[in-house]
Amino acid sequence: TQLLEQSPQFLSIQEGENLTVYCNSSSVFSSLQWYRQEPGEGPVLLVTVVTGGEVKKLKRLTFQFGDARKDSSLHITAAQPGDTGLYLCAGVHGATNKLIFGTGTLLAVQP
Amino acid sequence: DAGVTQSPTHLIKTRGQHVTLRCSPISGHKSVSWYQQVLGQGPQFIFQYYEKEERGRGNFPDRFSARQFPNYSSELNVNALLLGDSALYLCASSPLAGVAQYFGPGTRLTVL
Numbered sequence: 001t002q003l004l005e006q007s008p009q010f011l012s013i014q015e016g017e018n019l020t021v022y023c024n025s026s027s028v029f030s031s032l033q034w035y036r037q038e039p040g041e042g043p044v045l046l047v048t049v050v051t052g053g054e055v056k057k058l059k060r061l062t063f064q065f066g067d068a069r070k071d072s073s074l075h076i077t078a079a080q081p082g083d084t085g086l087y088l089c090a091g092v093h094g095a096t097n098k099l100i101f102g103t104g105t106l107l108a109v110q111p
Numbered sequence: 112d113a114g115v116t117q118s119p120t121h122l123i124k125t126r127g128q129h130v131t132l133r134c135s136p137i138s139g140h141k142s143v144s145w146y147q148q149v150l151g152q153g154p155q156f157i158f159q160y161y162e163k164e165e166r167g168r169g170n171f172p173d174r175f176s177a178r179q180f181p182n183y184s185s186e187l188n189v190n191a192l193l194l195g196d197s198a199l200y201l202c203a204s205s206p207l208a209g210v211a212q213y214f215g216p217g218t219r220l221t222v223l
Binding site for chain 1: 115144146151152153154155156159166167169201203212213214215216217
């Protein structure tokens, strides 16, 4: 059972546009991670957010953890074709340290 | 430095057979986790091993088993394969039993 819902599921945009991906849950997580996965490869960790309300920036990517630690967002500014991939959020349950992955957002950036 | 390696990269089996997937963690990493990723979905947690002991198990049937060896490499075994077991099986390693996960490229299993 997926406890983390991501939206949108699919996103196709033009190079230079901005976008936001959302990751929502009814559960509280001790931390939340964002990964990017390209075809034929495993997910690659982009960032870990730990504190409610935390904002982290990675070049053109901005990650935010909700105040209640139940949701998160990923904002990409001026998207580039190299940003194309499957974006996955993953919540960490504090008691078990298990990673619970979201449903994924498939992003395609057209040149 | 080598990342997480998995073998084989692709595998085709028929229903009822069993399969063994292998994973070598990043050098120095003592924790290995296994995930199943069905096409179009996020990975689902199967097992975590740390220092050769099972530290966590996901909601998978007993047909799935795993073990970790003294060199920290790991095997995932699946018995009595079903069509629904077709998926990408991912292995991830981390230095401790924490959650900083480094994923391998996965093994694509197809069950016919």
